[in-house]
Amino acid sequence: RDVERSRGLGDVYKRQTVDEVKTYIDMMALHNMNRFHWHITEDQGWRLEIKKYPKLTEIGSKRTETVIGRNSGEYDGKPYGGFYTQEEAKEIVAYAAERYITVIPEIDLPGHMQAALAAYPELGCTGGPYEVWRQWGVSEDVLCAGNDQVLKFLEDVYAELIEIFPSEYIHVGGDECPKSSWKECPLCQKRIREEGLKADKNHSAEEKLQSYFVQRMEKYLSEKHGKKIIGWDEILEGGLAPSATVMSWRGEEGGIAAANMGHEAIMTPGSGGMYIDQFQGDPKIEPVSIGGSDPLSRVYAYNPIPDTLVATGKANLIKGVQTNLWSEYMYNTDLLEYRAYPRVLALAEIGWTPLALSLIHISEPT
Numbered sequence: 001r002d003v004e005r006s007r008g009l010g011d012v013y014k015r016q017t018v019d020e021v022k023t024y025i026d027m028m029a030l031h032n033m034n035r036f037h038w039h040i041t042e043d044q045g046w047r048l049e050i051k052k053y054p055k056l057t058e059i060g061s062k063r064t065e066t067v068i069g070r071n072s073g074e075y076d077g078k079p080y081g082g083f084y085t086q087e088e089a090k091e092i093v094a095y096a097a098e099r100y101i102t103v104i105p106e107i108d109l110p111g112h113m114q115a116a117l118a119a120y121p122e123l124g125c126t127g128g129p130y131e132v133w134r135q136w137g138v139s140e141d142v143l144c145a146g147n148d149q150v151l152k153f154l155e156d157v158y159a160e161l162i163e164i165f166p167s168e169y170i171h172v173g174g175d176e177c178p179k180s181s182w183k184e185c186p187l188c189q190k191r192i193r194e195e196g197l198k199a200d201k202n203h204s205a206e207e208k209l210q211s212y213f214v215q216r217m218e219k220y221l222s223e224k225h226g227k228k229i230i231g232w233d234e235i236l237e238g239g240l241a242p243s244a245t246v247m248s249w250r251g252e253e254g255g256i257a258a259a260n261m262g263h264e265a266i267m268t269p270g271s272g273g274m275y276i277d278q279f280q281g282d283p284k285i286e287p288v289s290i291g292g293s294d295p296l297s298r299v300y301a302y303n304p305i306p307d308t309l310v311a312t313g314k315a316n317l318i319k320g321v322q323t324n325l326w327s328e329y330m331y332n333t334d335l336l337e338y339r340a341y342p343r344v345l346a347l348a349e350i351g352w353t354p355l356a357l358s359l360i361h362i363s364e365p366t
């Protein structure tokens with residue numbers, strides 16, 4: 001497959017040192033992976049310096065404690081924080097570029113923004129108070145899609161982001177955004193009425209509002225900065241932005257739908273073994289994880305080009321394949337590296353080798 005297609009390790013979320021990130025980049029370069037998708041904001045911490053909004057790191061990068069295990073209701077009582085300065089991020093980008101790897105940053109919107117809301121509560125539907133989230137999962141507190149100040153905030157953040165990351169793509173997230181606050185928010189409902197966003201048999205008015213929100217950001221990034229956006233497959237809901245690439249994580253359906261619409265897609269389905277924050281071995285003896293099981297054989301056996309797209313002549317719209325690693329439950333480097341390897345190496349194999357030649361006949365320990 002041609003070298004323009006992207007093969008990347010996605011979403012190392014927990015604050016690693018600059019040298020640790022460089023180590024992952026070295027391993028990627030060794031195995032000919034050429035895209036590092038870096039998820040640098042979350043409900044539990046904002047991890048990148050934004051100079052126009054200093055509270056994002058002064059407040060948003062720190063949580064008072066962290067839940068123990070899988071949202072047990074018990075907490076460790078230890079403050080946790082950290083972020084990358086813009087100079088550190090530029091250092092990582094340059095280090096990756098020297099190894100022919102492009103860093104694609106993700107500032108998730110409009111959900112997964114509770115850390116930003118803790119710093120600037122006026123950006124939410126209720127005005128808070130909010131706290132940097134101490135547990136894992138999906139927060140109901142999201143950006144207010146009816147507030148023009150929110151759009152200005154995002155434009156300012158992305159303007160600084162593109163000065164650090166020269167990638168032609170910017171990831172805007174778009175995933176896991178509960179709509180409960182929008183249903184009750186006067187500003188969001190006013191926006192729905194003004195933009196003529198009406199529910200239909202497939203999507204609610206609030207889902208159409210999220211599509212409007214993402215398309216506003218796509219237009220800004222495209223027209224003002226010449227950037228293309230990538231979004232998780234939820235950005236299909238309510239209408240897809242004109243130049244958007246879809247990252248298909250909830251199965252392959254989103255990627256197939258995007259390709260059939262003439263859009264590029266990146267395959268990273270949890271159902272295909274592409275979520276390596278899940279158990280790699282026996283869940284009975286492994287440390288806690290987000291759940292699920294992705295043994296090495298499952299990663300090796302994944303075919304990132306769906307047969308249906310081959311049959312319809314749309315296979316060329318599959319831009320690449322990615323495996324995702326969030327580190328909520330990885331409390332030390334040893335566990336993080338155990339979860340990553342050797343499954344990341346299997347990603348390189350399926351990314352560059354025709355399926356018939358891949359090393360898929362692997363015995364798993366019983």
